[in-house]
Amino acid sequence: MKAKTADKLATSIIVAVAAFIVLILAGLLGYILFRGLGHISFDFLTSAPETIRKGGGIGPQLFNSIFLLVLTMIITIPIGLGAGIYMSEYAPPNRITNSIRLIVEVLSSVPSIIVGLFGLLILVNMFGLGFSLFSGALALTVFNLPLMVRITEQALKGVPREQKEASLALGLSKWKTITSVMLPIALPVILTGTILAAGRVFGEAAALLFTAGMSSPRLDFTDWNPFSPFSPLNPFRPAETLAVHIWKINSEGLAPDAAQIAAGASAVLVITVLLFNFAARWLGRYMHRKFTAIK
Amino acid sequence: MQLETSVQSLKMGTEESELGGSIKAGSGRMLDRKNRLLFYNRSFKIACIASASFVCLVLFSILFFMFRTGVLTFRDVPMATFFFSTDWSPENESYGAFVFIFGTFALTLLTLLISVPLSIIIAVFMAEVAPKWMRNLLRPVLDLLVGIPSVVYGFLGLTILIPLLRNITGTNMGDGILAAAIVLTIMVLPTISRISDDAISVVPRKYRDASYALGATRFQTIFKVTIPAARSGIMYGVILGMARAIGETMAVVMVIGNTPQLADALFKPTSVLTSNIVMQISNVPFDSTWNNALYMMGFLLLVISLLMIVLVRLLQQKGAHR
Numbered sequence: 001m002k003a004k005t006a007d008k009l010a011t012s013i014i015v016a017v018a019a020f021i022v023l024i025l026a027g028l029l030g031y032i033l034f035r036g037l038g039h040i041s042f043d044f045l046t047s048a049p050e051t052i053r054k055g056g057g058i059g060p061q062l063f064n065s066i067f068l069l070v071l072t073m074i075i076t077i078p079i080g081l082g083a084g085i086y087m088s089e090y091a092p093p094n095r096i097t098n099s100i101r102l103i104v105e106v107l108s109s110v111p112s113i114i115v116g117l118f119g120l121l122i123l124v125n126m127f128g129l130g131f132s133l134f135s136g137a138l139a140l141t142v143f144n145l146p147l148m149v150r151i152t153e154q155a156l157k158g159v160p161r162e163q164k165e166a167s168l169a170l171g172l173s174k175w176k177t178i179t180s181v182m183l184p185i186a187l188p189v190i191l192t193g194t195i196l197a198a199g200r201v202f203g204e205a206a207a208l209l210f211t212a213g214m215s216s217p218r219l220d221f222t223d224w225n226p227f228s229p230f231s232p233l234n235p236f237r238p239a240e241t242l243a244v245h246i247w248k249i250n251s252e253g254l255a256p257d258a259a260q261i262a263a264g265a266s267a268v269l270v271i272t273v274l275l276f277n278f279a280a281r282w283l284g285r286y287m288h289r290k291f292t293a294i295k
Numbered sequence: 296m297q298l299e300t301s302v303q304s305l306k307m308g309t310e311e312s313e314l315g316g317s318i319k320a321g322s323g324r325m326l327d328r329k330n331r332l333l334f335y336n337r338s339f340k341i342a343c344i345a346s347a348s349f350v351c352l353v354l355f356s357i358l359f360f361m362f363r364t365g366v367l368t369f370r371d372v373p374m375a376t377f378f379f380s381t382d383w384s385p386e387n388e389s390y391g392a393f394v395f396i397f398g399t400f401a402l403t404l405l406t407l408l409i410s411v412p413l414s415i416i417i418a419v420f421m422a423e424v425a426p427k428w429m430r431n432l433l434r435p436v437l438d439l440l441v442g443i444p445s446v447v448y449g450f451l452g453l454t455i456l457i458p459l460l461r462n463i464t465g466t467n468m469g470d471g472i473l474a475a476a477i478v479l480t481i482m483v484l485p486t487i488s489r490i491s492d493d494a495i496s497v498v499p500r501k502y503r504d505a506s507y508a509l510g511a512t513r514f515q516t517i518f519k520v521t522i523p524a525a526r527s528g529i530m531y532g533v534i535l536g537m538a539r540a541i542g543e544t545m546a547v548v549m550v551i552g553n554t555p556q557l558a559d560a561l562f563k564p565t566s567v568l569t570s571n572i573v574m575q576i577s578n579v580p581f582d583s584t585w586n587n588a589l590y591m592m593g594f595l596l597l598v599i600s601l602l603m604i605v606l607v608r609l610l611q612q613k614g615a616h617r
Contacts, residue, residue: 178339
């Protein structure tokens with residue numbers, strides 16, 4: 001009888017605690033969206049921030065975040081794919097391969113502030129890139145690369161052995177087998193993983209504070225020449241991203257509506273991450289259905 | 296000599312075998328199909344090897360440059376002072392980092408004290424108690440929470456938690472190690488509970504059946520059979536959460552107060568390794584002792600996170616042997 005009472009008691013405690021935590025987490029998510037959504041408007045998303053006056057927007061920051069993400073992906077995807085293909089298809093199963101796998105794991109757990117410090121030391125000062133989008137993209141590459149390698153490796157490992165053997169049996173070379181048979185099959189998994197990794201990169205701040213910088217020059221959105229210093233497309237200008245902007249207005253914001261701007265920017269950030277997640281799920285399911293002919 | 300040539304032909308053999316069986320011999324011209332294919336295959340392989348080497352190079356250069364810059368600190372500051380002195384006032388040339396090292400460990404410990412029991416309860420709830428539809432709803436939500444940027448958690452801490460704590464204590468003090476630990480708990484909770492949930496879910500059904508057959512209640516089964524059986528998976532989640540808590544910067548820096556004093560009370564503005572680096576690195580001259588000391592603190596963080604991954608590896612190997 002006593003054991004049964006204990007069982008009932010424990011179950012209700014578990015349910016109560018779990019419900020409490022889940023409510024808190026859901027409440028926080030709701031709070032960000034609810035509080036921020038009121039402040040989001042087309043004007044807020046497109047106009048430039050104000051330093052002292054009310055009514056500044058986050059236009060350049062949003063643009064910088066997206067541009068930086070694109071730059072990072074352009075650098076990361078080829079290298080990540082290459083290293084992942086090596087790990088899964090070429091690397092012999094020995095000690096060296098195992099230690100490369102350990103290195104990838106260690107690299108993915110390096111705290112982002114360390115990536116920022118390293119970027120400041122090497123990219124900004126030693127290579128003389130200064131606070132620029134390009135340094136930021138390289139720092140984010142350090143951050144993103146191990147994820148990409150792991151995603152590619154696992155996706156290729158998941159390709160059915162028969163597909164690979166059928167291709168080799170037809171007389172295709174190894175390179176052709178990998179690029180024309182295995183990569184297309186692995187593509188849904190790789191894409192889903194890449195989008196999720198992109199979501200992580202989008203919200204990163206600590207690695208960018210000292211690489212992409214904390215300021216944004218006045219951008220001229222009519223000037224699309226990538227070499228002009230005021231062009232938004234110039235990769236060698238300093239660029240403050242959305243996440244960095246939230247930090248900056250919280251620590252040194254002078255505008256009277258700084259709290260609202262931070263709330264709005266947080267909501268934009270969270271919504272973007274949610275969109276990335278949903279897109280990844282939907283795309284993964286869609287491609288799986290398309291490739292496997294399951295209704 | 297003969298051995299060498301046979302090794303040579305063996306190597307050639309592996310290269311050519313990658314081409315597949317359709318090509319027996321080339322026409323002998325410079326750029327015939329065989330040579331072209333050989334070229335593509337070779338360059339593709341080299342590109343892949345180069346990418347993998349690049350990944351390794353990145354880690355080694357991080358380790359090397361952080362160490363090389365950090366170790367310069369000890370030119371001007373004795374090692375014992377750096378590690379054990381609590382006096383951090385770079386303006387007066389005293390560089391004691393003990394406050395930050397202690398702060399990092401205290402914060403991580405406090406975070407784990409709060410988050411591990413809660414995470415395990417949530418994991419048990421999801422894996423054992425909750426109905427299936429709820430499980431299918433909660434798992435994606437927790438996965439989603441893992442992806443929320445840390446700066447947003449910091450902002451939430453600043454706007455909700457700090458005023459709340461000020462109300463509770465009734466003073467002006469809200470910033471401090473407790474606030475940071477609560478924010479970090481919310482951040483690492485989804486990580487730890489999802490991994491523990493997976494670990495509990497894969498415990499074989501027969502273990503539970505055997506326990507029930509012996510007359511144990513569900514509560515007894517969960518705590519005496521299932522959780523011990525899932526122990527190494529749960530440990531894996533805890534260490535990953537710990538690594539995240541130690542390296543977390545943006546969320547912590549917004550609620551911890553950023554004052555270099557020893558964290559001997561829950562509500563006392565203090566500082567940890569990460570927050571101190573972020574607050575000070577932009578104001579220091581390059582090549583100064585101050586700058587080097589900050590890099591040394593970064594190197595310490597790096598070593599700690601490296602050790603944790605090695606620990607995770609050992610745990611996984613142990614789990615595989617059992």
